[in-house]
Amino acid sequence: MATRNNRTGTAVRPPQDPAGPIAPPPDRTRPEATPRARTRTRQPRLWTWLLLPGTLWMTGFLVVSLLLVATLALGTTDPLGNPRFGLNFANLTALADPAYRTVLLRSLGYALITCLISLAVAYPVAYAIALRGGRFKNLLIAAIVVPFFANYLVRMYGWSVVLSDDGPLLKALRAIGLADEGTKILQTGVGVIAGLVYGFVVFMIIPLYAAMERMDTSLIEAGRDLYGGPLRTFLFVTVPATRQGAAAGCVLVFLPAMGDFVSAQLMGGPDQIMIGNLIQDKFFQGQNWPLGSALTMLLMAVLFLGMLGYLRRTRKDEAEAAR
Amino acid sequence: MSTPQRRRRGAERRPRFALAVTALFFALLYLPVGVVVLFSFNAQKSLTVLDGVSLRWYTALLHDEVLLDSLGMSLRVSLAAMAGSLVLGVALALGLVRSRSRLGSFAGLIMLVPLITPEIVTGVAAMLLFKGLGITLSTTTVMLAEITFSISYVTVILRSRIAALNPEVEEAAMDLGATRGQALRLVTLPALLPSILASAVLIFALVFDDFVLAYFTTGVDPQPLSVRIYSAIRFGVQPTINAVGTLMLAGSIGLIVLALAIPRLFGRKGGLDLLSGK
Numbered sequence: 001m002a003t004r005n006n007r008t009g010t011a012v013r014p015p016q017d018p019a020g021p022i023a024p025p026p027d028r029t030r031p032e033a034t035p036r037a038r039t040r041t042r043q044p045r046l047w048t049w050l051l052l053p054g055t056l057w058m059t060g061f062l063v064v065s066l067l068l069v070a071t072l073a074l075g076t077t078d079p080l081g082n083p084r085f086g087l088n089f090a091n092l093t094a095l096a097d098p099a100y101r102t103v104l105l106r107s108l109g110y111a112l113i114t115c116l117i118s119l120a121v122a123y124p125v126a127y128a129i130a131l132r133g134g135r136f137k138n139l140l141i142a143a144i145v146v147p148f149f150a151n152y153l154v155r156m157y158g159w160s161v162v163l164s165d166d167g168p169l170l171k172a173l174r175a176i177g178l179a180d181e182g183t184k185i186l187q188t189g190v191g192v193i194a195g196l197v198y199g200f201v202v203f204m205i206i207p208l209y210a211a212m213e214r215m216d217t218s219l220i221e222a223g224r225d226l227y228g229g230p231l232r233t234f235l236f237v238t239v240p241a242t243r244q245g246a247a248a249g250c251v252l253v254f255l256p257a258m259g260d261f262v263s264a265q266l267m268g269g270p271d272q273i274m275i276g277n278l279i280q281d282k283f284f285q286g287q288n289w290p291l292g293s294a295l296t297m298l299l300m301a302v303l304f305l306g307m308l309g310y311l312r313r314t315r316k317d318e319a320e321a322a323r
Numbered sequence: 324m325s326t327p328q329r330r331r332r333g334a335e336r337r338p339r340f341a342l343a344v345t346a347l348f349f350a351l352l353y354l355p356v357g358v359v360v361l362f363s364f365n366a367q368k369s370l371t372v373l374d375g376v377s378l379r380w381y382t383a384l385l386h387d388e389v390l391l392d393s394l395g396m397s398l399r400v401s402l403a404a405m406a407g408s409l410v411l412g413v414a415l416a417l418g419l420v421r422s423r424s425r426l427g428s429f430a431g432l433i434m435l436v437p438l439i440t441p442e443i444v445t446g447v448a449a450m451l452l453f454k455g456l457g458i459t460l461s462t463t464t465v466m467l468a469e470i471t472f473s474i475s476y477v478t479v480i481l482r483s484r485i486a487a488l489n490p491e492v493e494e495a496a497m498d499l500g501a502t503r504g505q506a507l508r509l510v511t512l513p514a515l516l517p518s519i520l521a522s523a524v525l526i527f528a529l530v531f532d533d534f535v536l537a538y539f540t541t542g543v544d545p546q547p548l549s550v551r552i553y554s555a556i557r558f559g560v561q562p563t564i565n566a567v568g569t570l571m572l573a574g575s576i577g578l579i580v581l582a583l584a585i586p587r588l589f590g591r592k593g594g595l596d597l598l599s600g601k
Contacts, residue, residue: 046503046507047417047422048418048422048426048427049418050415050417050418050422051414051418051422051424051427051430052418053410053415054418054430054474054478055430055433057470057471057474058430058434058436058471059433061467061468061471062436062437062471063433065448065449065452066436066440066445066448068448068451069444069448069451072451083454121344121348123341124340124342124348125341125345127338128342131338132338132342143349144349144352146576146579146580147352147353147356147572149528149529149532149575149576150356150571150572150575151532151534151568151571151572152534153534153549153552153553154359154552154564154568154572157564157568158355158356158357158568160556161359162354164370164371166371169354198351198355230338255441256441256442260441261443262534266557276441276443283450283539299441299444300440303440303441
């Protein structure tokens, strides 16, 4: 008997037959053949048929292609540099090379710092808009989201011009004495992180803003009534109340920041490459696809571990909230 | 505004720090965009000194066959991705909400994959798939990859809309003699039209601007506009790129504003769920 899958809970209505074949396998008898034919016509196979083309497409193009990457990670290259499938662990052991470890650790470090800076930027921005935006709230959020949808490369290119040695930012900093003639942003790690923050900070602001909108603002007033200063109220009231939004934002910033290769290329020097640059290099310049696949799997593994940590954290939060 | 808000305004000082950071954030957010637009009108090749206003980089763009070919290709890819992902995504979203089949849980899971995988991974994967099948990378492979990537967005946007529909309206149509298919075509799809149009516009903008997936799945000639921009900016200053960038910015911003406005045009409150983050 098919199990009843009450997944969404949205469209569950009385005339449903709890014992009926709610999840009909393809070879089940036609619903008309059963006594409760009238109810059955209300739960037709049409919906299941509608699932098929999209599912087949996604399986063919996405699942299969990802499996291909995993398989090729165990492959080799022939003398001409063509990829060969096989069962070879050389690529995986090659990942232990200290050079790769350095790049991986650097990528992790850059992505983490990007998360922290994004948090530091997004908290005040989300706070100001959610609590002080008034009737301009939606307009301000749109003003943040709209340029984010503009071409990533054009934005990065503009940002690299702004950060360049004689660009407006360094000129301004020099004018107020915060930088001297030799200060550089481009071609340094700072430049790479600045690029990543500029590219992905929106992913932090949106979930944080949503969390602040949902937050019970009387908590802040209570904090004030109890003589908490602005900083204490923020740290002990606002941050705990919005930590799920912050966690979601960290995942959304961390994922693309780890995989990015444009920022390190445009803003960094040769000693700031990230794992994305390595993967790109193995596929386009180095022509070592199996090693590129192995590096891709390594990136996925790191991100998967991060996601697991996030999921465990949110489960714990939900369990606490339920208590 | 509501009463608690007014009360708070009296009780609390202005959060000066937050407001200052927000102002600085907006300045830095728009500065790069402004620089690209401003210098696209520069009479000189410099990216630091503004020297007279001219449209020379726009005219140069009009005579750049390679860039125009790329523009045409990006437009074709975006249209194909829009059409393909709408057909597959709308059907998938309807199935995900309405069907109680086990296939639904599997489909629901895999359509989340593109949203939580860095694009470089899906890009590498798509490239390997095409190469593995012996397909030469071309405009078609970019289209196929972009459709795959866009289905998730269509499904995420439409899923919540479909779940919010009242199924009794469809039931009423069927009580009045419509078949399930007719009810879908004459009742459900028209009700979803604003969301479908909004996601169509959004997909067009996303695919047109997409770089990473296009980079991994494109052949030699023609290349999508964003890939062309990438190779151009890696090799020094090219003021034509400012002009292309400005036009792309204007186009994307126009499309996004349109996508946000469509639900309102149909008399519904609120914009796209995906954008508002709710």
